[in-house]
Amino acid sequence: MFSIPTLLVLVPALPLAATLATAALGKKVLREQSHWPAVAGIGLSFLAALLLLFQVRAAVAQADAGPVRIGYEEVVRLWTWANVEGAGGMEPGSPGPSPPRQIALMDFAVEVALRADPLTAVMLVTVTFVSFLVAVYSIGYMHEDPGYWRFFAYIALFVFSMTMLVSVSNFLMLYIFWEAVGLCSYLLIGFWYQKPEAAAAGKKAFLVNRIGDFGFALGVFLIWTTYGTLNFHDTIHDTGLTTMGVLGQSRLAEPGLFVAGGIATAICLLLLLGACGKSAQFPLHVWLPDAMEGPTPVSALIHAATMVTAGIYMIARCAPLFHASGDAFQAVALIGGFTALLASAIAVTQTDLKRILAYSTISQLGYMFLGLGAGTLPGITAGMFHLFTHAFFKALLFLGAGSVMHAMGGVIDIRRFGGLRHRMPTTHWTFLIGCLALAAFPGFSGFFSKDEILVALHENSLDGPSPALYHILYLAASATAFLTAFYTFRAFILTFYGPERIPHEAGDHAHESPNSMTLPLVILAIFSAFVGAWFFFTHGFSEFLAHTPSLAYPAMHTEEAAHAPSVHAGVMVASALVAVAGIGLAWLLYLRWPKTVDRLTAAMDAVGLYRLSFGKFYIDQAYHVLVVRPLAGLAWASYWFDRYVVDGLVDLIGLAPRGAGAVLRSLQSGMVQFYALAMVLGVLVLIVALLV
Amino acid sequence: MIEHELNLLTNFLVVGALLFGIGLIGFLTRRNMIIMFLSAEMMLQGVSVSLVAWGRYFNDLDGQILVIFIIAVAACEAALALALILMLFQRRGNLDIALWHDLRESNLPPYVDHELPEIPPYQSGPWPTLTPAGRRPDLPQQETDYRSHV
Numbered sequence: 001m002f003s004i005p006t007l008l009v010l011v012p013a014l015p016l017a018a019t020l021a022t023a024a025l026g027k028k029v030l031r032e033q034s035h036w037p038a039v040a041g042i043g044l045s046f047l048a049a050l051l052l053l054f055q056v057r058a059a060v061a062q063a064d065a066g067p068v069r070i071g072y073e074e075v076v077r078l079w080t081w082a083n084v085e086g087a088g089g090m091e092p093g094s095p096g097p098s099p100p101r102q103i104a105l106m107d108f109a110v111e112v113a114l115r116a117d118p119l120t121a122v123m124l125v126t127v128t129f130v131s132f133l134v135a136v137y138s139i140g141y142m143h144e145d146p147g148y149w150r151f152f153a154y155i156a157l158f159v160f161s162m163t164m165l166v167s168v169s170n171f172l173m174l175y176i177f178w179e180a181v182g183l184c185s186y187l188l189i190g191f192w193y194q195k196p197e198a199a200a201a202g203k204k205a206f207l208v209n210r211i212g213d214f215g216f217a218l219g220v221f222l223i224w225t226t227y228g229t230l231n232f233h234d235t236i237h238d239t240g241l242t243t244m245g246v247l248g249q250s251r252l253a254e255p256g257l258f259v260a261g262g263i264a265t266a267i268c269l270l271l272l273l274g275a276c277g278k279s280a281q282f283p284l285h286v287w288l289p290d291a292m293e294g295p296t297p298v299s300a301l302i303h304a305a306t307m308v309t310a311g312i313y314m315i316a317r318c319a320p321l322f323h324a325s326g327d328a329f330q331a332v333a334l335i336g337g338f339t340a341l342l343a344s345a346i347a348v349t350q351t352d353l354k355r356i357l358a359y360s361t362i363s364q365l366g367y368m369f370l371g372l373g374a375g376t377l378p379g380i381t382a383g384m385f386h387l388f389t390h391a392f393f394k395a396l397l398f399l400g401a402g403s404v405m406h407a408m409g410g411v412i413d414i415r416r417f418g419g420l421r422h423r424m425p426t427t428h429w430t431f432l433i434g435c436l437a438l439a440a441f442p443g444f445s446g447f448f449s450k451d452e453i454l455v456a457l458h459e460n461s462l463d464g465p466s467p468a469l470y471h472i473l474y475l476a477a478s479a480t481a482f483l484t485a486f487y488t489f490r491a492f493i494l495t496f497y498g499p500e501r502i503p504h505e506a507g508d509h510a511h512e513s514p515n516s517m518t519l520p521l522v523i524l525a526i527f528s529a530f531v532g533a534w535f536f537f538t539h540g541f542s543e544f545l546a547h548t549p550s551l552a553y554p555a556m557h558t559e560e561a562a563h564a565p566s567v568h569a570g571v572m573v574a575s576a577l578v579a580v581a582g583i584g585l586a587w588l589l590y591l592r593w594p595k596t597v598d599r600l601t602a603a604m605d606a607v608g609l610y611r612l613s614f615g616k617f618y619i620d621q622a623y624h625v626l627v628v629r630p631l632a633g634l635a636w637a638s639y640w641f642d643r644y645v646v647d648g649l650v651d652l653i654g655l656a657p658r659g660a661g662a663v664l665r666s667l668q669s670g671m672v673q674f675y676a677l678a679m680v681l682g683v684l685v686l687i688v689a690l691l692v
Numbered sequence: 693m694i695e696h697e698l699n700l701l702t703n704f705l706v707v708g709a710l711l712f713g714i715g716l717i718g719f720l721t722r723r724n725m726i727i728m729f730l731s732a733e734m735m736l737q738g739v740s741v742s743l744v745a746w747g748r749y750f751n752d753l754d755g756q757i758l759v760i761f762i763i764a765v766a767a768c769e770a771a772l773a774l775a776l777i778l779m780l781f782q783r784r785g786n787l788d789i790a791l792w793h794d795l796r797e798s799n800l801p802p803y804v805d806h807e808l809p810e811i812p813p814y815q816s817g818p819w820p821t822l823t824p825a826g827r828r829p830d831l832p833q834q835e836t837d838y839r840s841h842v
Contacts (some may be wrong), residue, residue: 670796672789672801673728677720 005076007052012163014045018156026149034149038156046128070252071401073117073553084108115169119548130305139514158184171230189294201293208287210279221272252553258324266326279311282339292354296402304394333373337473340366344483349613371453381542382452389445393437400431409505419500430525437528439485445532476669485582608660705746711738
């Protein structure tokens, strides 16, 4: 019915149309009904993405039978945005092009092209599905907010940007939409801009992201100078010549066409910096916990399920570049492992429910980086699989937290409420499922995806380029899993069990949320419970993803015989035990022996550990002293220099005519004959000048 | 013949220059507005004389045509200038140009001429009376007062 190109265009076009409609009509016409364009647009976009996924599946099956290609991709060229002929020259003998294709390589052509391949299809479905549920949830949550229409316009704009980000086929376009989601994030975090914390958090998120974006931009420049093109795909010219795309079929097909060595590592590290910014990895993770100042649906949508996955997507997309570099994957894994452990250690002591979830997001994103950092096909697909399952259960947890916050009259501190399970039964059950999935309890989706990452790390530690590193990372990942289970259930038990406590802000509002809020919770809970097991036992996810060109090229497959997902009984049992132990410890401490918690806290505080974790390892403070203060000083000095030295010089020049005017002004006596005399003298001067 | 023409030209030019110079000096030194106006006219005529002289020297009518225009323009100018001078005289009762310096910079002091003898303000003197002809129209009191000064 719909062809792949039509669907590819429809997926981003519908949310864009919704944005424009809401922006144009929301304030005056739609008012309380402003959610309809966004909900309808994103919902239809989800249907289109789903159809696209099935069509890509069918096409992948056909491609298997057809002529040999590197994975499956279909590129839809919409138009050429910019074409500068002969923009860049390649030095002869540079490893980018093979000689006969060199001629067409000089053009700087930015094609607005969308691509369909398994990776994009999966991302599109995930993004639009979660966004749709969040949009439905927001109808209830944002009810009676003065900026109701503005909120839905932003949400739809965000979905447009994110769907474009995952479907464009060009590094420059990727960068543009990379920035666009950053902008949407800024707008949505600072949605309640009259609240100073929210405005500051929006600014912080934007600025910290800028650091990453700067690295990403440099990476894109370096890709252009190295490869002579920014397109992912190959371009076949009228002359029959082919410009090889950076990740095109022809480059993937032949070994040795990717630049190796220092320059490749530089590209990858710059891209990694960009990914760290967007995916909130150490050292650029500081913006994400603050981003919780935004409305809760935003936290669920952007800062848990979709936007922060842009970095993961980008690294998965650029896997061949990282592969060519060799060492870059280890940097990815190292950052991921460190961030995962750091964030989970912070989350253990936080008291703000949304902040706990924010740190768990950082930690889980670190997990995804670990999976990608394994560098093997199972590792990367495991990272993407974790992204997929995480999107469901993290959105569920955030929306659940939002439901609690809604009922508690905006209070989100877990010390101030408790025992809510009777008052909010639906939220309680769905939150429990989300927690079990996040804690990787056996049988729930998080368990399978996390297990695949652990298996990939474990295999790398057995036989890989640097077994010791991966062994340490495996242990770190296991420790993270334990901490994750512990802090997740700490928050869960403190919120829903124990004696019932309700803050006075709640008033008579402490009841279950409306249907538009609980329905998405139930749907997400069902997915969080079963989606992992379904794909784990059918192996459908990783096999499907393996047909992405970036993941299907031969170099990816040399290290392992086949890309069948391996099941390690030992790893699986170990991770299950770790999860159960974490949950059990939380249950014992917070439900059975609450006194022990205080004693334990005091003991930890004596050695400074508790304070360190509670203070988030003082990273924000360190940045403030090391980065913000010197920069503010520099800014102040620059301001002073500009104000008094540069402006002073300009003012001085401005004073000269005024001074001359002040002197000459006394000549303006108003006497007619004086003017006449001046004219005569002037004529005389002219005559003398002519004669001499 | 040519020498004669050259001499003639020189003479005319000398006369023109003298007229111009006298006019210039008169314009710059005299403070009576009517004399200044006459001086300006004299400068104009000096230029006209030289134009005619050059026209004759080159055997060309253009110079004379131009002078005809100058005379026409000067006649208009004379009408206007005299009307203006009359207005100014009615304002201050005096023809001294030094009384008019309103266009000076606002922060400069007004020009005060100490050497100028104190001229008593113009008194409405005996005006020539004309033989009444016909009936005098009924004018409002204000108008009659005003007219009496004209």
